Amino acid sequence: MTDRWHSVDEIAEHLGVSKDTVYAWIAKRSMPAHKVGRLWKFQKVEVDTWVKAGGASDESQQAQSDG
Structure with a gap:
């Protein structure tokens, strides 16, 4: 069965962060999100993979700003 x-x-709530943080990660850290009309929607498996790959870490942000 496909994740909803x-x-x-x-x-x-799943990640334990604020909505503002989620929006910032979409804009600045390429968080996997899909626009459906005016709403952002997410697949948990994509978000979890992104987090495990370091997408949400401060170190990944520092590496991007150094490049």
């Missing part, structure tokens, strides 16, 4: 689509609220 999750809202910003649900992903923020």
Whole structure:
């Protein structure tokens, strides 16, 4: 069975961060998100893979700004 689509609220709760952080990660850290109309939607498996790969870490942000 395919994982259902999750809202910003649900992903923020899943990761233990604020909605503002989720929006910032979409804009600045290429967080995997899909625009459906005016709403952002997420697949948990994509977000979890992104987090495990270091997408949410401060070190990855520093590496991007150095490049």
